[in-house]
Amino acid sequence: xxxxxxxxxxxxxxxxxxxxxxxxxxxxxxxxxxxxxxxxxxxxxxxxxxxxxxxxxxxxxxxxxxxxxxxxxxxxxxxxxxxxxxxxxxxxxxxxxxxxxxxxxxxxxxxx
Amino acid sequence: xxxxxxxxxxxxxxxxxxxxxxxxxxxxxxxxxxxxxxxxxxxxxxxxxxxxxxxxxxxxxxxxxxxxxxxxxxxxxxxxxxxxxxxxxxxxxxxxxxxxxxxxxxxxxxxxxx
Numbered sequence: 001x002x003x004x005x006x007x008x009x010x011x012x013x014x015x016x017x018x019x020x021x022x023x024x025x026x027x028x029x030x031x032x033x034x035x036x037x038x039x040x041x042x043x044x045x046x047x048x049x050x051x052x053x054x055x056x057x058x059x060x061x062x063x064x065x066x067x068x069x070x071x072x073x074x075x076x077x078x079x080x081x082x083x084x085x086x087x088x089x090x091x092x093x094x095x096x097x098x099x100x101x102x103x104x105x106x107x108x109x110x111x112x
Numbered sequence: 113x114x115x116x117x118x119x120x121x122x123x124x125x126x127x128x129x130x131x132x133x134x135x136x137x138x139x140x141x142x143x144x145x146x147x148x149x150x151x152x153x154x155x156x157x158x159x160x161x162x163x164x165x166x167x168x169x170x171x172x173x174x175x176x177x178x179x180x181x182x183x184x185x186x187x188x189x190x191x192x193x194x195x196x197x198x199x200x201x202x203x204x205x206x207x208x209x210x211x212x213x214x215x216x217x218x219x220x221x222x223x224x225x226x
Contacts, residue, residue, distance in 0.1 A: 093213035
């Protein structure tokens with residue numbers, strides 16, 4: 001089955017810095033890569049996703065990149081703010097009829 | 113749509129008692145998932161259903177755990193008897209088979225077993 005590795009497990013940055021979280025996956029058939037944000041005491045929520053037919057996708061201060069050859073994808077957050085502090089999960093899926101596999105999560109702490 | 117609904121939001125019970133967690137998925141979604149989240153083990157998939165049928169329960173930790181989905185709008189996760197190590201946040205999520213695989217999570221049930 002699919003195996004998703006996520007690094008780092010904890011990331012501490014100063015407000016205004018950039019943050020990068022990286023994930024690798026094992027199944028070359030995976031074609032959908034969502035990222036979820038979980039604030040303290042809240043539910044995980046989808047913040048951005050990327051499909052395998054594109055290499056990069058941006059939404060304001062967040063972006064995801066995908067390298068299918070190397071089987072890795074990354075989440076980039078620029079100009080970090082304290083409200084970005086949360087646990088971020090990556091996942092890999094082969095489509096709606098397949099169950100996504102989640103990474104272990106990255107705890108991002110943004111210091112004011 | 114109100115999103116995925118879970119109840120109760122918090123449950124405190126004594127060891128040995130039966131606990132029932134409830135979930136209402138988003139209307140029209142045909143997948144339903146139960147997850148358990150702890151600091152030590154992260155987000156664990158316990159079981160999932162497709163069109164009310166259990167597909168994979170290999171994540172269910174022990175026979176003390178059981179899950180049912182009697183219809184498209186309701187599912188339960190039962191723990192009997194409960195133990196302190198079952199203390200965790202339990203999330204229900206739903207998704208569309210015709211979608212990309214994005215999951216919509218409920219608010220979770222925080223279970224504390226003393």
